[in-house]
Amino acid sequence: MPDYTNRASLRVDPSLAAFIEAEILPPIEQDADVFWKSFADLLADFAPRNRALLERRESLQSQIDAWHRERKGQPHDTSAYQNFLREIGYLVEEPGDFTIGTQNVDAEIATMAGPQLVVPVLNARFLLNAANARWGSLYDALYGTDALDAPPAKPGGYDQKRGDAVISEGRKFLDETLPLASGSWSDLTDIADAKLADPGQYVGTTERGFLYRHNGLHIDVQVDRTTPVGETDRAGISDIVLESALTTIVDLEDSVAAVDAKDKQLAYRNWLGVIRGDLEESFEKGGRTMTRELAGNKAVTLPDGTQAELPGRSVLFVRNVGHLMTNPAILLSDGSEIPEGIMDAVLTSAISTQDVRGFTRYGNSRPSSGKASIYIVKPKMHGPEECAFTNDLFDAVEDMLALDRHTIKVGVMDEERRTSANLGACIHAVRDRIVFINTGFLDRTGDEIHTSMEAGPMVRKAEMKSADWLGAYEARNVGIGLRHGLSGRAQIGKGMWPAPDLMGKMMTEKIGHLRSGANTAWVPSPTAATLHAIHYHRENVFELQQGLGEVPGLDKLLTIPVATGTNWSEEELREELDNNAQGLLGYVVRWVEHGVGCSKVPDLDDVGLMEDRATLRISSQHMANWLHHGVVTRDQVMDSLQRMAAKVDEQNADDPNYRPMAGDPDSIAFKAACDLVFKGTQQPSGYTEPLLHAWRQEAKKVVSLKRGPGSQIR
Ligand SMILES: CC(=O)SCCNC(=O)CCNC(=O)[C@H](O)C(C)(C)COP(=O)(O)OP(=O)(O)OC[C@H]1O[C@@H](n2cnc3c(N)ncnc32)[C@H](O)[C@@H]1OP(=O)(O)O
Ligand SMILES: O=CC(=O)O
Numbered sequence: 059m060p061d062y063t064n065r066a067s068l069r070v071d072p073s074l075a076a077f078i079e080a081e082i083l084p085p086i087e088q089d090a091d092v093f094w095k096s097f098a099d100l101l102a103d104f105a106p107r108n109r110a111l112l113e114r115r116e117s118l119q120s121q122i123d124a125w126h127r128e129r130k131g132q133p134h135d136t137s138a139y140q141n142f143l144r145e146i147g148y149l150v151e152e153p154g155d156f157t158i159g160t161q162n163v164d165a166e167i168a169t170m171a172g173p174q175l176v177v178p179v180l181n182a183r184f185l186l187n188a189a190n191a192r193w194g195s196l197y198d199a200l201y202g203t204d205a206l207d208a209p210p211a212k213p214g215g216y217d218q219k220r221g222d223a224v225i226s227e228g229r230k231f232l233d234e235t236l237p238l239a240s241g242s243w244s245d246l247t248d249i250a251d252a253k254l255a256d257p258g259q260y261v262g263t264t265e266r267g268f269l270y271r272h273n274g275l276h277i278d279v280q281v282d283r284t285t286p287v288g289e290t291d292r293a294g295i296s297d298i299v300l301e302s303a304l305t306t307i308v309d310l311e312d313s314v315a316a317v318d319a320k321d322k323q324l325a326y327r328n329w330l331g332v333i334r335g336d337l338e339e340s341f342e343k344g345g346r347t348m349t350r351e352l353a354g355n356k357a358v359t360l361p362d363g364t365q366a367e368l369p370g371r372s373v374l375f376v377r378n379v380g381h382l383m384t385n386p387a388i389l390l391s392d393g394s395e396i397p398e399g400i401m402d403a404v405l406t407s408a409i410s411t412q413d414v415r416g417f418t419r420y421g422n423s424r425p426s427s428g429k430a431s432i433y434i435v436k437p438k439m440h441g442p443e444e445c446a447f448t449n450d451l452f453d454a455v456e457d458m459l460a461l462d463r464h465t466i467k468v469g470v471m472d473e474e475r476r477t478s479a480n481l482g483a484c485i486h487a488v489r490d491r492i493v494f495i496n497t498g499f500l501d502r503t504g505d506e507i508h509t510s511m512e513a514g515p516m517v518r519k520a521e522m523k524s525a526d527w528l529g530a531y532e533a534r535n536v537g538i539g540l541r542h543g544l545s546g547r548a549q550i551g552k553g554m555w556p557a558p559d560l561m562g563k564m565m566t567e568k569i570g571h572l573r574s575g576a577n578t579a580w581v582p583s584p585t586a587a588t589l590h591a592i593h594y595h596r597e598n599v600f601e602l603q604q605g606l607g608e609v610p611g612l613d614k615l616l617t618i619p620v621a622t623g624t625n626w627s628e629e630e631l632r633e634e635l636d637n638n639a640q641g642l643l644g645y646v647v648r649w650v651e652h653g654v655g656c657s658k659v660p661d662l663d664d665v666g667l668m669e670d671r672a673t674l675r676i677s678s679q680h681m682a683n684w685l686h687h688g689v690v691t692r693d694q695v696m697d698s699l700q701r702m703a704a705k706v707d708e709q710n711a712d713d714p715n716y717r718p719m720a721g722d723p724d725s726i727a728f729k730a731a732c733d734l735v736f737k738g739t740q741q742p743s744g745y746t747e748p749l750l751h752a753w754r755q756e757a758k759k760v761v762s763l764k765r766g767p768g769s770q771i772r
C-alpha cells in the first residue's frame with residue numbers, strides 16, 4: 059500500500075504532490091491550497107458523474123446482450139434492432155443543422171492538411187523525435203525504407219547505387235510538385251537557375267537551401283556539395299526536407315503502460331518538458347552518446363531580404379485517457395481511486411497553461427488570433443452524453459485554472475460504436491471546442507465485436523476491413539464532419555498505419571485517406587510522416603472535400619459483422635487463432651513485464667506490426683467471441699496460446715531482460731494473456747486496461763519483492 063499525503067480532502071502520492079507543487083503550479087501562479095481545494099471540489103462533482111456514465115455503458119450492453127440472446131437462431135431484423143436501440147437510448151435524435159463554433163485554432167489544425175504522428179509520452183527519446191518531426195529528410199526516408207522501389211542498400215556505409223535511385227526519385231517528386239517553366243529538375247546544374255512554372259511557389263532561402271511551398275506545405279531543397287550525396291548530384295542537392303508531421307499526438311493512453319503514481323508522474327513530466335521546451339534526453343546510438351532536444355524554428359530569408367521563421371516543431375496534442383480507468387496516484391475522500399481521465403484533464407491542462415500564458419520557450423499553440431489553445435484528444439467516449447461530460451469537465455478545468463472558456467480544445471476519437479452512430483450529436487455536445495474527429499478504426503473494431511458479442515461468431519479478423527459497417531463508419535465520419543462545418547476549422551482525421559516497416563504499401567494505400575476527404579491521418583513514425591506528406595502534395599484535400607458522395611445511413615453502419623457460415627477448416631481456425639495469439643502475447647509480455655505500451659511485434663509472416671492496446675482489444679475480443687460461440691474450444695485456444703508463447707520467446711531470445719513464457723506456470727505475462735481471452739466477454743466494452751493494469755501492478759510487486767522495498771521495474 060503506497061503512502062499518501064493529505065491535500066484538501068484528497069490523499070495524494072507524496073512525490074506526485076511535490077512535483078505538482080514545485081513544477082506545475084508556481085509558473086502559473088496557482089496557490090497550492092487553492093488548487094487542491096478546487097481539485098477536490100471538481101472531483102466531488104465529476105467523479106460520481108463519471109461512475110454513472112460507466113454504469114450506463116454496462117446497462118446498455120446488458121440490454122443489447124439480452125436482445126441478441128432472445129433472438130438466437132432467428133434472422134436479424136434490422137428495423138426491430140434499430141427501434142430497440144432507440145428505445146434504450148443507445149441511438150438518440152440527431153441535433154439538426156448546426157455549425158461548430160470553435161475559435162483560436164492553429165492553422166496546422168484548421169486550415170492545413172498533413173500527417174499526424176502519434177508518440178508514447180513515456181519514451182522521451184521518441185517524444186523529442188516526434189515533436190521535431192515537423193521537418194523530415196525525404197532522402198533518408200527513401201533510402202531507409204521499401205517506399206523506394208530499388209535494390210536494398212548494401213551494408214557498410216553509403217551505397218551509391220541506392221543513393222542514385224533516391225536522387226532520381228527526389229527529382230521526380232520535385233518535377234511533380236514544383237514543376238519548372240520548362241525542362242526538368244534533373245537537368246539543372248544550379249538551383250539558383252530554377253524557373254518555376256508558378257513563381258509564387260518560391261518562398262525564400264534557408265540556412266542550407268531554397269524553400270518552396272505547395273498545397274500549404276513547405277519543401278526545403280538543400281544544397282551542399284561537400285556531403286556524400288551532394289557531391290554526386292549534378293546540382294549539388296544534398297537533401298529534400300519536407301514539412302511532415304504538422305501535428306503530433308503525445309499519448310498518455312493506448313501506447314503507454316502507466317498504472318501508478320510513478321508512471322503518471324513521468325508522463326506529466328515529459329509533457330511538461332515538451333510544453334516548457336526544455337526536455338532533453340541522452341542515449342547511445344551508433345556507438346556514441348547523443349543528446350536530443352527540441353528543434354528551433356527554421357529561419358527563412360524572404361526575396362525582399364526580410365527575415366522570417368517557420369515553426370520547427372509539430373503542434374502538439376495530448377491524448378488523455380478515457381473515462382474508464384482509475385489510478386491509485388490520488389485517493390478521493392471515500393478512499394476510492396481518482397478517475398484517471400479527470401486527473402489527466404486537470405494536470406495536462408495545468409501544464410499547458412504555461413503555454414497559454416506565453417511562458418514557454420517556443421510556444422506550442424500560436425494561432426493568428428494570438429489566443430493560444432490547449433489541445434486534448436479524448437479517446438473511447440461512448441455517445442453524446444459522454445462527450446457532454448467531457449465538455450462540462452473541460453469547462454470546470456478552465457474555471458479552476460482561470461482560463462478563458464473553450465481554451466481547452468477537444469479532439470474526439472470516433473472509435474466506439476455509440477459515438478459513430480450518434481456522431482452529429484457528439485459533435486454538438488462539444489461544438490465550441492472541437493478540433494477533430496478521427497476514426498480510430500482499431501478500437502472501433504474491438505467495440506464492434508464486443509457490442510455484438512451475443513449476436514454470433516464474427517467474420518475473420520482480416521475480413522473486418524471490408525465489412526459494411528467499416529466502410530459506412532469511415533464515410534459517415536467525413537460526411538458528418540463536413541456537414542457540421544469542420545473543414546477549415548478542425549481536422550477530419552483517419553486512423554493509424556499499423557505496419558511501420560511496410561512503407562511501400564503505405565505509399566500506395568494511405569493516399570486513400572485523403573481521397574476520402576480526410577485532412578490528416580495517423581502515422582506511427584517520423585519516417586512514415588515524411589513519406590505520407592508526399593500524399594498531401596499529390597492531392598488537394600480541401601478541393602476533394604467538395605466532391606464527396608452521399609453520406610451512408612445507419613443501416614450500413616449498424617450491420618453486424620457476424621459470419622454467414624462457420625465451416626472454416628481446421629487449418630483456417632488454427633491460423634486465425636495463432637495470428638491473434640501471437641500479436642496478443644508479443645504485446646502483452648512487453649506491457650506487463652517491461653512497461654512498454656506500444657511494440658512492433660512480428661506477425662506469422664514476420665512482418666512487424668504496431669501493436670497497442672487497441673489492437674490487443676481486437677485480438678482478445680475476437681478470440682473470446684469464437685470461444686464463446688463454440689467455433690473453437692478452450693483446448694484449441696490454450697494450445698494456440700502455448701505454441702505462440704514459445705514463438706514469442708524465440709523472437710525475444712536476444713533480450714537479456716526477457717523472461718520466457720512457454721512452460722512457465724508462474725509467467726505473469728502468460729497469465730495476463732489467458733485472462734484477456736478467457737475473461738474477454740466480461741471485460742467492460744471489451745477493454746484490456748483493467749486486466750493489463752492489474753497484472754502490471756502484480757509484476758511490479760514481484761520485482762519489488764525480489765529487489766527489496768521501494769524498488770520497482772521502471
Ligand atoms: C490505435 C492507436 O491508438 S495508434 C496510436 C498509438 N500508437 C503509437 O503511438 C505508435 C507509435 N510508434 C511507436 O511506438 C514505434 O514506432 C513502434 C513501437 C511501432 C516501433 O518502434 P521501434 O521498433 O523502436 O521502431 P524502429 O526501430 O523502426 O525505429 C526507431 C527509431 O524511430 C523513431 N521512432 C519510431 N516511432 C516513433 C514515433 N512514434 N515518434 C518519434 N520517433 C519514433 C525512434 O526515435 C527511433 O529513432 P532514434 O534511434 O533516432 O531515436
Ligand atoms: O486510437 C486509435 C484507434 O484506432 O483505436
Ligand SMILES: [Mg+2]
Nearest residue numbers: 473498501672
Ligand atoms: Mg483508440
